[in-house]
Amino acid sequence: xxxxxxxxxxxxxxxxxxxxxxxxxxxxxxxxxxxxxxxxxxxxxxxxxxxxxxxxxxxxxxxxxxxxxxxxxxxxxxxxxxxxxxxxxxxxxxxxxxxxxxxxxxxxxxxxxxxxxxxxxxxxxxxxxxxxxxxxxxxxxxxxxxxxxxxxxxxxxxxxxxxxxxxxxxxxxxxxxxxxxxxxxxxxxxxxxxxxxxxxxxxxxxxxxxxxxxxxxxxxxxxxxxxxxxxxxxxxxxxxxxxxxxxxxxxxxxxxxxxxxxxxxxxxxxxxxxxxxxxxxxxxxxxxxxxxxxxxxxxxxxxxxxxxxxxxxxxxxxxxxxxxxxxxxxxxxxxxxxxxxxxxxxxxxxxxxxxxxxxxxxxxxxxxxxxxxxxxxxxxxxxxxxxxxxxxxxxxxxxxxxxxxxxxxxxxxxxxxxxxxxxxxxxxxxxxxxxxxxxxxxxxxxxxxxxxxxxxxxxxxxxxxxxxxxxxxxxxxxxxxxxxx
Amino acid sequence: xxxxxxxxxxxxxxxxxxxxxxxxxxxxxxxxxxxxxxxxxxxxxxxxxx
Numbered sequence: 211x212x213x214x215x216x217x218x219x220x221x222x223x224x225x226x227x228x229x230x231x232x233x234x235x236x237x238x239x240x241x242x243x244x245x246x247x248x249x250x251x252x253x254x255x256x257x258x259x260x261x262x263x264x265x266x267x268x269x270x271x272x273x274x275x276x277x278x279x280x281x282x283x284x285x286x287x288x289x290x291x292x293x294x295x296x297x298x299x300x301x302x303x304x305x306x307x308x309x310x311x312x313x314x315x316x317x318x319x320x321x322x323x324x325x326x327x328x329x330x331x332x333x334x335x336x337x338x339x340x341x342x343x344x345x346x347x348x349x350x351x352x353x354x355x356x357x358x359x360x361x362x363x364x365x366x367x368x369x370x371x372x373x374x375x376x377x378x379x380x381x382x383x384x385x386x387x388x389x390x391x392x393x394x395x396x397x398x399x400x401x402x403x404x405x406x407x408x409x410x411x412x413x414x415x416x417x418x419x420x421x422x423x424x425x426x427x428x429x430x431x432x433x434x435x436x437x438x439x440x441x442x443x444x445x446x447x448x449x450x451x452x453x454x455x456x457x458x459x460x461x462x463x464x465x466x467x468x469x470x471x472x473x474x475x476x477x478x479x480x481x482x483x484x485x486x487x488x489x490x491x492x493x494x495x496x497x498x499x500x501x502x503x504x505x506x507x508x509x510x511x512x513x514x515x516x517x518x519x520x521x522x523x524x525x526x527x528x529x530x531x532x533x534x535x536x537x538x539x540x541x542x543x544x545x546x547x548x549x550x551x552x553x554x555x556x557x558x559x560x561x562x563x564x565x566x567x568x569x570x571x572x573x574x575x576x577x578x579x580x581x582x583x584x585x586x587x588x589x590x591x592x593x594x595x596x597x598x599x600x601x602x603x604x605x606x607x608x609x610x611x612x613x614x615x616x617x618x619x620x621x622x623x624x625x626x627x628x629x630x631x632x633x634x635x636x637x638x639x640x641x642x643x644x645x646x647x648x649x650x651x652x653x654x655x656x657x658x659x660x661x662x663x664x665x666x667x668x669x670x671x672x673x674x675x676x677x678x679x680x681x682x683x684x685x686x687x688x689x690x691x692x693x694x695x
Numbered sequence: 696x697x698x699x700x701x702x703x704x705x706x707x708x709x710x711x712x713x714x715x716x717x718x719x720x721x722x723x724x725x726x727x728x729x730x731x732x733x734x735x736x737x738x739x740x741x742x743x744x745x
Contacts (some may be wrong), residue, residue: 451699451700452699452700454697454699455697455698455699455700537736538736538737540736542734542735542736542737586729590733594733612733612734612735613733613734613735614733614734614735614736614737616736617733617734617735617736617741618733619728619729619731619733620728620729621725621728621729623725631709631711632709634708634709637721637725639724639725639728639729640728641728646736660727660728662724664717664721665700665708666707666708666709666714666717667708667709667710667711667714668714668715668717668718668720668721669721671714671718672718672721672722672725675722694726694729694730
């Protein structure tokens with residue numbers, strides 16, 4: 211009998227738990243430890259953020275589902291890792307602290323045979339002064355709660371626009387020099403623009419994109435060359451076309467350092483300090499690792515063996531210049547090299563480096579996107595980790611399931627408006643996620659047959675179908691496993 | 696605001712009949728990218744494919 215403990219119940223954690231439970235017999239224990247009581251389908255938060263969906267449409271409670279499916283669940287947050295056990299017992303364990311109920315604040319030792327760290331990122335609003343969702347007319351769509359708040363803020367802005375002739379400014383993008391997840395901000399700016407246009411308020415607003423990207427359409431993936439209507443165009447050209455067509459201005463190479471009421475301060479790659487005024491803002495914060503500690507059996511701090519911000523896995527972390535980066539640097543199994551029974555799929559693993567070219571401002575401030583590892587790659591890496599653990603438990607050859615971001619495709623269906631006939635999306639696929647400049651030397655590191663763009667209503671229907679399909683899958687309804695990650 | 700996408704192109708992008716067929720085509724193309732598998736990059740088989 212084995213006990214598998216999964217920290218986190220987001221896309222990666224929940225995917226791993228679902229597959230483990232389905233494929234392992236009841237004699238094996240699957241336990242999820244998460245501070246969140248709900249599962250949320252994060253990609254649909256964009257629609258919550260413009261008031262087109264209610265939070266209850268993108269979430270469901272975890273406990274009843276886990277009870278029904280035989281998955282253990284503790285609503286607690288991990289505090290420390292003890293992969294060698296301690297002086298009393300050799301069994302590895304984690305310390306978790308309950309976050310609700312009568313046990314709130316109480317810590318518990320949770321032993322495991324296998325540990326999946328799927329704790330995702332810490333939304334580091336604290337790394338940018340004044341960037342707190344709901345303060346200074348600044349909002350976020352990173353969680354369903356934040357998105358609901360953003361929808362209220364947008365409604366208030368619309369009311370102001372209806373009752374005034376003053377032109378108001380909207381600023382959407384990234385809120386830290388090394389922020390990632392540009393795709394979410396890109397979706398939000400297009401949805402906000404679409405909403406205001408449909409309500410006849412677009413002419414009263416000035417909408418601006420602010421980002422740490424060097425070029426438009428970088429998306430933290432070094433941009434891409436893609437096929438669009440039989441032509442090959444850069445993602446920067448495609449996004450520029452969409453922004454210009456919708457009258458959206460842009461500020462690039464900007465590392466936001468501070469937010470004050472109505473003012474965003476940022477540094478440019480040229481080393482200039484600038485200010486942009488706004489009336490409504492949504493800036494994606496930096497993603498940071500959780501402040502976990504790790505100890506060996508003698509109680510010595512071994513945190514650097516497990517973490518470098520995020521969890522250390524089978525990546526090549528040696529320092530080398532951008533020109534020497536290869537896809538082989540990226541992990542394949544998401545297994546910790548020192549403790550082979552610990553894995554970190556999804557956003558929880560420490561990337562070897564960024565995907566976009568790193569750039570420093572004249573003042574020495576790094577201003578470039580961190581690598582995105584959200585959504586689909588989280589699901590895929592979680593499933594392969596679950597499959598490798600299952601193989602080990604069943605005595606088969608270990609770690610035959612591999613999934614490097616350098617040999618994995620991704621689809622980004624970026625909503626550009628909601629509605630059965632009024633909706634739209636900018637659909638972009640890419641293969642691989644991390645460009646392999648050696649293998650695909652003539653097409654920007656990507657397989658051009660699998661890297662394409664498409665704009666239109668069909669993309670909205672695809673995104674809505676994914677919303678329904680992936681919630682079905684997450685709720686483990688009949689034949690859920692037939693839906694790919 | 697400059698009209699970078701022509702009115703005819705926008706008509707095609709939002710026409711439910713055209714987009715109905717495109718929906719299936721788009722799903723097929725996306726599945727071809729994301730559901731066709733993934734793997735490592737360090738083994739000989741991957742490197743030999745270059």
